[in-house]
Amino acid sequence: MAWPTSSGFGEPAALYRPQLPDRTTLPDLRGQPVTGLPGVGPKIEKALKDLGIGSLADLVSHYPSRHEDLSNVKRISDLRVGEKATVVGRVVKTKPVGRPVRGRSPGFSVQLYDGTGYIPAVVWGRQWLAGLLVPETMVLVSGEVQRRYGIQLAAKTVEVVDDPDTVQDNAHAGRFVPVYPVNKNIQARRMRTLIHRALDEAGHVLDPLPAEVLFRHNLVSLDEAIREVHFPTARPALRQALRRLVFHELFLIQTGLAARKARLERTEAGRSHRGDGSLLNPFIKGLPFGLTGAQERVMEELLADLRAEKPMRRLVQGDVGSGKTVVAVAALLSAVESGGQGALMAPTEVLAEQHYLSVSGALENLPVNVVLLTGSQGAAERRAALEQVRSGAAHVVIGTHALIQKAVEFRDLSLVVVDEQHRFGVSQRTVFKEKGAATPDTLVMTATPIPRTLSLTLYGDLEVSVIDELPPGRKPVETRMVDLSGRDEAYEAVRNELEEGRQAYVICPLVEESEALEDVRAAEELFEELAGEIFPDRRVGLLHGRMKAPEKREVMAAFRAGEIEVLVATVVVEVGVDVPNASAIVIEGAERFGLSQLHQLRGRVCRGLHPPKCYLVGDPRTDDARSRLEALCELQDGFKLSEVDLTIRGEGTLFGSRQSGMPDLKVAKLLRDIEVLVEARKEAFGLVAKDPTLKSPVHRPLRREVRELLGANVEWLFRE
Ligand code: ADP
Ligand code: MG
Numbered sequence: 184m185a186w187p188t189s190s191g192f193g194e195p196a197a198l199y200r201p202q203l204p205d206r207t208t209l210p211d212l213r214g215q216p217v218t219g220l221p222g223v224g225p226k227i228e229k230a231l232k233d234l235g236i237g238s239l240a241d242l243v244s245h246y247p248s249r250h251e252d253l254s255n256v257k258r259i260s261d262l263r264v265g266e267k268a269t270v271v272g273r274v275v276k277t278k279p280v281g282r283p284v285r286g287r288s289p290g291f292s293v294q295l296y297d298g299t300g301y302i303p304a305v306v307w308g309r310q311w312l313a314g315l316l317v318p319e320t321m322v323l324v325s326g327e328v329q330r331r332y333g334i335q336l337a338a339k340t341v342e343v344v345d346d347p348d349t350v351q352d353n354a355h356a357g358r359f360v361p362v363y364p365v366n367k368n369i370q371a372r373r374m375r376t377l378i379h380r381a382l383d384e385a386g387h388v389l390d391p392l393p394a395e396v397l398f399r400h401n402l403v404s405l406d407e408a409i410r411e412v413h414f415p416t417a418r419p420a421l422r423q424a425l426r427r428l429v430f431h432e433l434f435l436i437q438t439g440l441a442a443r444k445a446r447l448e449r450t451e452a453g454r455s456h457r458g459d460g461s462l463l464n465p466f467i468k469g470l471p472f473g474l475t476g477a478q479e480r481v482m483e484e485l486l487a488d489l490r491a492e493k494p495m496r497r498l499v500q501g502d503v504g505s506g507k508t509v510v511a512v513a514a515l516l517s518a519v520e521s522g523g524q525g526a527l528m529a530p531t532e533v534l535a536e537q538h539y540l541s542v543s544g545a546l547e548n549l550p551v552n553v554v555l556l557t558g559s560q561g562a563a564e565r566r567a568a569l570e571q572v573r574s575g576a577a578h579v580v581i582g583t584h585a586l587i588q589k590a591v592e593f594r595d596l597s598l599v600v601v602d603e604q605h606r607f608g609v610s611q612r613t614v615f616k617e618k619g620a621a622t623p624d625t626l627v628m629t630a631t632p633i634p635r636t637l638s639l640t641l642y643g644d645l646e647v648s649v650i651d652e653l654p655p656g657r658k659p660v661e662t663r664m665v666d667l668s669g670r671d672e673a674y675e676a677v678r679n680e681l682e683e684g685r686q687a688y689v690i691c692p693l694v695e696e697s698e699a700l701e702d703v704r705a706a707e708e709l710f711e712e713l714a715g716e717i718f719p720d721r722r723v724g725l726l727h728g729r730m731k732a733p734e735k736r737e738v739m740a741a742f743r744a745g746e747i748e749v750l751v752a753t754v755v756v757e758v759g760v761d762v763p764n765a766s767a768i769v770i771e772g773a774e775r776f777g778l779s780q781l782h783q784l785r786g787r788v789c790r791g792l793h794p795p796k797c798y799l800v801g802d803p804r805t806d807d808a809r810s811r812l813e814a815l816c817e818l819q820d821g822f823k824l825s826e827v828d829l830t831i832r833g834e835g836t837l838f839g840s841r842q843s844g845m846p847d848l849k850v851a852k853l854l855r856d857i858e859v860l861v862e863a864r865k866e867a868f869g870l871v872a873k874d875p876t877l878k879s880p881v882h883r884p885l886r887r888e889v890r891e892l893l894g895a896n897v898e899w900l901f902r903e
Contacts, residue, residue, distance in 0.1 A: 208389045209405075210887045212240035212381070220380050227377075230368035239381040243388070245374070246412050246428070246850060247361030250421060251323055251344060259300035262328045262336070269325040270304075270336065271344060271360070272297035274316045280305060292335070295324065304336040312341060315370060323362060343371035359415040378413050391884035392434065396866050402427045426859065429851040433640075433860050437867035438877075438885065439893045440643035444496075445875040447644070451622040453494035454597055458486075458520030462549055466516055469548070470509065477652035478506055484648045485514045485626065489598070495624035498642045500633060501650030502821040503786025504657065507628045510650070511600045512542055514626055519551055519578045523597025523623075527581045530603050532557050532732055533739060537760060538602070539581045546579075556582035556591070559732035601627040630786070631779050632821035634829060636853040639864060660789050662797040662816045664773070673798035674717050677767045680796070681721055681748055685766040688787055689713060689751045691727075692772025693780075703729045709771065710751045718749055726752040754780065766793045773799035774808040778828040781815050807831050829854055 215238055217223050217231055236242050257268040272295035280292045290307035293316050304324045306312060316322060326338040344360040363371045382388075388406040390397070397404070403411075403423050408431070411424035467474070474482070481499055488495035501507045515525035527542070529535040535557055543553040554577035556568045571577035575594035580586065627645065638647050665673050677687045691706045706727040714723040724747035726738045741747045743762055750765075754776075768788045773781065781799070788795040799816070803809040814827045853860065870882070877886035 206387045206389050207385045208391065208884055208887070209240045209244070210884075210891055212243065212385055212388075213238045213891065215239040215384070217242055217377070217381075220377060220384065222373075222377065222380075227369060227373070231377075233368065239384060242378055242381045243385065243409055243413075244849070245378065247363050249362050250359040250412075250415060251362050252359055252418075256323070259295065259297045259302050261299070262302065262334065264328050264330045264334060267325070267327050268336070269323060270295065270297060270302070271321065271323045272302075274318050274320045274322060275301065276318060277313050277316050279313075293322075293324075293338075293341075295322070295336075302334060302336055304338040304341070306338045306341060309341075315343070316341075320370070320372065321360075323360075359418065359421055361413060361415065375413065382410060382413075389884060391888045392431065393870065393881060393885070396434075396870070400430065400862055400866070402430055405431060425850070429856050429859050430863050432848060432851045433856065433863040434867055435885075435889050435892050436640065437643065437860075437864045438871060439889045440640075441868045441871035442875065442877070442889065444644040445871050447496070447622075448493050449875065451494050453492050453624065454523070454621045455492045456489040456518055456521040456523065456597065456624070458489075458517040460520070462516040462520050462551060463513055465549060466513065466546065469545070472654065474509065475506065475650075475652045475654055477501075477650045478510055481648040481650050482510050482513050484646075485510065486517055488646070489514060489517050489624055494622040495598075495626065496645050497626050498638065498645040498647045499626060499628045499650065500638060500647060501628070501630060502632055502653065503630045503783055504789050505630075505650040505653055507602070507630070507650060508538065508541070511602070511626065511628060512545065515579050515598060515600065516546075516549075516551070518598035518624070521597075523595050524572070524575065524577065524593050525579045525598040525600065526586055526593070526596060526623075527579065527600045527602065528586050529581070529583060532559060532583055533726075533735055533760060534602070535581055535583045536732075536736055536739065541761070542579065542581060551578045552576055553579045553581060556580055556585055557732065558583060558585040596623050597621070598624045598626065601625070603629060603631075630783065630821070632782075632825040634822065634826050634854070636857045636860060637829075639860060640853065643864075657789055658794045659819045660785050660795045660797045662785065662799065664799045664801070664812050664816055666802055667800070670800050673769055673800060676796060676798070677749070677769060678718070680767045680793075681718075683793070684764075685793060686742065686745065686747075686762065686764050687749050687767040687769065688765060688784075689749060690768065690770045690784055691751065691753050693754065693775040703727055706751065706753050713749060713751055721748045722746060723749045723751060726750060728753055754784070760787060762787070767796045767798075769798045769800060771800050773801035773812060774803040774805075775801075778811045778814065778824055778831070779821075781811070782821055782824050785815070826854070 217236060217239060218228055220239070223231070231237070231242070234245065236245055251269075251271075255269065256271050259270055259272060262268055262270070275294040275296050277291050277293045280290050289310070290305055291310065291313040292303045292305045293313075294301060294303050304326065321344050323340075323342045323344045324336060324338045325340045326336045329335055329337050342362050344362050361375075363374065388409060390405040392402070392405070396402070403420075405427065408424040408427035411420050412428065415421040415424075481501075485495070485497065485499075488497055499507055499510065511527065515527065518525045527538060529538055535555065539553065539555040546553060552571070554568050554571050556565070556572070560568065568577070568580075569590060569592075572580055573592045573594060580593075585591070627642075633641065663673075677689075680687055689709065691709050706725060710723065710725040724738050724742060726735060726742075730738075738747065738750070739760075742750045742765075745764060765788050768785060770776065770781065770784055776784070785797045788797065799812050801808075801812065803812055810831055811828070814824060814831075818824050818827070851859070871877070874882055877883065877889075
């Protein structure tokens, strides 16, 4: 095979390629410890281990955090006082400056030379850095050029860009240099030497991706991509390399997901629900409203899944208030029609209770027995419920996670609906599987709008249905941010609502979970203030997480009945609580809530017919908090809000491996790389459709990669 040349720069990368390439795969390299490399003693081994690097494979895939375009870098001789600039230069020497002043640790000054001139860069604090910046180290420093005893650079960031082979004394060759985060124990230069050696050792890194996939998507080989990101030659080549690595990462994950799905479909006996409409039709007819187009479409999708032999695995995504419950009930009825039992699981008791009330109410005139099962029921009540579930007398069981405890035995569970799925872990989704002979159909619902990217990956083995339409007549919630001085005004507006006969929520500031008692105290204080000072003439109620279930039940019932006009509550009302007469919500300490939580809270008041109002009381001190609140004031659409959220928060927290069961992303970024993700997903699913266990010899390297990536817990994936 000829080396593809992607740059117009001749073959500089050939420097790193041995004359007669041996061929190795990344998994092979995983078997080779770094200690096999010359120059890796116990100290370096330890430093590498701290970075999670144990094998040659880890080493070659320890990618730079970014690349700096050196053409954007200033020559030292061109620096002007007052400007912010980035320079790259070699360390000449370092020396301490200043004495420890109160509140400020001493710093050091590092003399830099870039071939055009010298400048001292002053670094405050970060003493440990000084030891790393030994003479000759190539560093990238950004900061402001100041005049203070001569010109100096007040360094804001210092990064090591050492590239001994390519960045010579003239740092302005108009090239990219890899930037690695500075690490205390191992110098970038050393790291790169090791990576270089590891690549030498590897010879040619074999590509696990099928050639046709590479061809179709115009991807460079893995070997070329790895070398290019570590030792970039030119901008286009680097771009190609990064694209390849992103594709690579996403493709492997998607192949794993596709294989998991294929495996489940192969091995699970599902159940075909062929309901006769005897329950469903009267239910739909009896609704006080017509279904929206989106509800109808999603309902049809669900019914088709239910009819099919294979187990349903579907996610229904719909913004707050889009009417997911009706659709879920329709599915449950269809399961009951064909003789099975349905379960509806909610994340909180308040919500389970509410579902129980509304579902049993809606089914009053139908021969369907709805049973509630929660953790806080009395022993006798619980025993009776369990007995009905076991005997099959209970057709629809509604509850909290108490539903999936061992003691709960179903006679014939055939559909499970998990509401507000984002509140549950992924593992809980599967527990039901052990509870019946055939795998029950599963429907998960979420209101936390997940951007398309995430639903493709996080729920990658689920089909996704979207209710992308709100019932008619929904008014946008007028949302305002008020600071503490505007608080009275907000409550004045609430008073107007109350005078019109409507109701309001007041949400207590969020307190860390570890301080649950604090939480109660804060809630009680706010309650006192509202009941005693702000609305002494109104009926004010209190609801918080520490209350006993019957108490909570009473309060919710009173609020629903209009006996309580103002409900002071902690976030227990966040999900799903539905009281259409409530038309205003005041969120105290709004800056402490996450964006999706705020959106959920606001969703409590978009259900009635009156123009609803939301007041965000708070004092956002950080830019992030301010952006969140501003976004909320501007946007109503949960999907847009969650894209904003993702941008503000970054992606790491959303794609945590514990949440998703998938590995964290190293190079890909979901929002940025959505297009690549879609391509990779299509290819991966197509490939698995043709060869579900990847048993063809061409696919074997791929199989090995996926298996290693996803870890031992998916060993079973490729068994036939
Ligand atoms: P969510 O999707 O947030 O769970 P719900 O299922 O709780 O929303 O529905 C919100 C409210 O909208 C409920 O009061 C429900 O009765 C009402 N609703 C649902 N579908 C429609 C519809 N097609 N037309 C009018 N109101 C509807
Ligand atoms: Mg709901």
